[in-house]
Amino acid sequence: MWRKASVAALLALAVGYFYHGCPELPEQLLQYIGPTGDQSSQQSQRRLEQVISDAWDSLIKLPTRQxxxxxxxxxxxxxxxxxxxxxxxxxxxxxxxxxxxxxxxxxxxxxxxxxxxxxxxxxxxxxxxxxxxxxxxxxxxxxxxxxxxxxxxxxxxxxxxxxxxxxxxxxxxxxxxxxxxxxxxxxxxxxxxxxxxxxxxxxxxxxxxxxxxxxxxxxxxxxxxxxxxxxxxxxxxxxxxxxxxxxxxxxxxxxxxxxxxxxxxxxxxxxxxxxxxxxxxxxxxxxxxxxxxxxxxxxxxxxxxxxxxxxxxxSSIGLNEQELLFLSQAGDGPHAQLPAWNGVPDVGQVSDILLWILERHGRADPSSEADLTRVHFHTLAYHVLATVDGHWANQAAAVMAGARVASSQACGSAVVDAAKVVLKAPRSFRDSHSEPRAELSLDPAAPVTVWRRGNVTFHMTPVLVCKEPLRTVGLGDAISAEGLVYSELKGRRP
CATH class of the missing domain: 3.30.1110.20 (Adenosine kinase, small domain)
Incomplete structure (x- = not known):
């Protein structure tokens, strides 16, 4: 038991050193994250993906009421x-x-x-x-x-x-x-x-x-x-x-x-x-x-x-980055002037549009009679679940489960193989594209970043992107289905 706890502590400390760019690592940590230098960069990255994958496996739990x-x-x-x-x-x-x-x-x-x-x-x-x-x-x-x-x-x-x-x-x-x-x-x-x-x-x-x-x-x-x-x-x-x-x-x-x-x-x-x-x-x-x-x-x-x-x-919708931006363009929402995303969609801009959907068309507006309380957004590099407070439970597990199935299914395997995937999500990002906004960061050992805007809570997790995907069709459907399996609607009848 003590040895397992020590290894976990060393791993957490190693990740902290890795993120803060420390040029000299304690010798006892090198066995877990490898020596520094260009020669070991791929090995260190692969072990970072392993930390995220292991964290998913330990944190993802089915809801109490399925x-x-x-x-x-x-x-x-x-x-x-x-x-x-x-x-x-x-x-x-x-x-x-x-x-x-x-x-x-x-x-x-x-x-x-x-x-x-x-x-x-x-x-x-x-x-x-x-x-x-x-x-x-x-x-x-x-x-x-x-x-x-x-x-x-x-x-x-x-x-x-x-x-x-x-x-x-x-x-x-x-x-x-x-x-x-x-x-x-x-x-x-x-x-x-x-x-x-x-x-x-x-x-x-x-x-x-x-x-x-x-x-x-x-x-x-x-x-x-x-x-x-x-x-x-x-x-x-x-x-x-x-x-x-x-x-x-x-x-x-x-x-x-x-x-x-x-x-x-x-x-x-x-x-x-x-x-x-x-x-x-x-x-x-x-x-x-x-x-x-x-x-x-x-x-x-x-x-x-x-x-x-x-x-x-x-009550809930699932969509990808193209559908999210087109929805905003059609409704003259936030960032509607963007013709397309430039590379990985900006987390702050995505957050702005998700909040607008739930406030304009969902229950985030207290005076609204709409049923919409949940939006599951997925893109290649990361996923975000946005929910109106008081309606859904187990959403951290739900967003991680969706990301995990995206990684494994794309590679055609039952579990995530850290050697076959790569982390492309931003390590740090903002919760909005406009002020006031907060600076947030990704913690590989606890790979769900949570923030709130008004009465909407956001759960974001990275995707470990398959380097050589065997099949891309149906990933969005698998992501949404898996997220629903791990979601619990509060107040649902037994």
Whole structure:
């Protein structure tokens, strides 16, 4: 016992020396952090990541009251994962300059949009309008050497992650075809009204960090998703989903797929969104609803979700850096003038936008009747959970659990391997981009930084970024699902 405590104390002291840049370390500490100098920098860094990983494992605990039944809907499909550059070359497309397109109408639009996001290392998702051209590209993708088929769609992916916990019963509702049904975890319940004769396919064009095509070089690994998906695009199974909740009696509802309606055109999405809100409003008020957002480009559509329709009636949302900034741009929120993030998103700016969401559209405003009390933000280098005080518990464990699964799943392993990951989160940062603001820092031995602004508490933890990720698709869904597993809603019925 004494020896373990001594080792822990030495490690903590070593980390303190490391952070304060002490040029001379006590000899007895060198066995734990290695000798100083350029030759050992990689070894010291790897051991820093080990300190964080070990801290996660010791600090992450399940909440006292866990979810027993979780209902998830409503987008589901089969993902065809393939090398983006390889597929475009097979389609006889030449590299060139990038250009974003809200909707893809041709393979040239696909090329330009893919390059646009590849050169930024950013994830994106687009609707492909031409059904026949999409089918032709989909056949080429399925036949491309090394192409793989996976469970796809935010709802199905979150269901798969939730189903890894044997004490959670999961209901999945979405357009589930025979291939997808075969691939789902046997523990997942699919209502009969959700089954259909054919599968919906999404094409996932992946690229690696440093991969080059023409003059374009990817700064980090990521993926570009596109589809011609009418069933998910119309959220055709939403009413079936809501109707199934009365029998299933969930403790938590997880909703995704709203972004798919954007590609249907304004006239269709305006009407369908009203119907969706009416259906969601039928869910019993004491059942919390988590909304998982995804890439969108239509500011009017985002505003309809944010201000008028969906966001006020959900308890929690999950989103990444692109979705966070676009949400602020659409609603003229903080830092809306930023065209894009420059590298790792500034923690202070992220904090400003998260606070604005909860004050403008959530319960942080004491006079508000909105249900929104929790936002789970994730980006490559770090995650932040922002919650209105008095509503959620165990959020330090929840944000760490989300970061841990991002590190392990990206590397394709059950646990975090410190030799395969790298710390990219800022070591010090501010809690806001404007005054008054506080200077905060990362402690590897206790890797959750906590701060408060008004009645909102923020929990931030770094991500140990996989150096050679095996698969980037579904990381956001796994992060949000894992964070929900470790979250506890205060005052929830037994």
């Amino acid at each position: 979810w027993g039944r979780v209902a998830v809907g409503v987008n589901a499909c089969v993902d065809v994962v393939v090398s983006g550059v390889g597929l475009l070359q097979a389609l006889a497309v030449d590299p060139g300059s990038g250009l974003d397109h809200e909707v893809l109408n041709s393979k040239e639009d696909l090329r330009e949009a893919f390059i646009h996001f590849m050169e930024r290392g950013a994830a994106a998702e687009r609707f492909f309008s031409d059904k026949e051209v999409f089918r032709w590209i989909a056949r080429a993708a399925a036949e491309y050497p090394g192409a793989k088929l996976y469970v796809g769609g935010n709802a199905a992916l979150m269901s798969q992650k939730l189903a890894t916990y044997p004490d959670i019963m999961v209901l999945l509702c979405g357009p589930v075809g025979p291939k997808l049904h075969e691939m789902l975890d046997e523990q997942i319940v699919v209502p009969p009204g959700s089954l259909q004769e054919t599968d919906e396919y999404h094409l996932i064009l992946e690229y690696k960090a440093g991969e080059q095509w023409g003059l374009t070089r990817a700064p980090q690994a990521n993926r570009f998703i596109f589809s011609h998906d009418v069933a998910n695009g119309e959220m055709s199974t939403l009413e079936t989903f809501v109707a199934s909740l009365e029998e299933f009696q969930p403790d938590l509802v997880v909703l995704s797929g709203l972004h798919m309606m954007e590609g249907q055109g304004r006239e269709l999405w305006e009407e369908r969104l009203k119907e969706a809100v009416a259906a969601i409003s039928d869910i019993r008020h004491d059942i919390p609803i988590h909304l998982e957002l995804a890439s969108m480009t239509d500011k009017d559509y985002m505003n309809s979700i944010m201000q008028e329709q969906v966001m006020p009636i959900v």
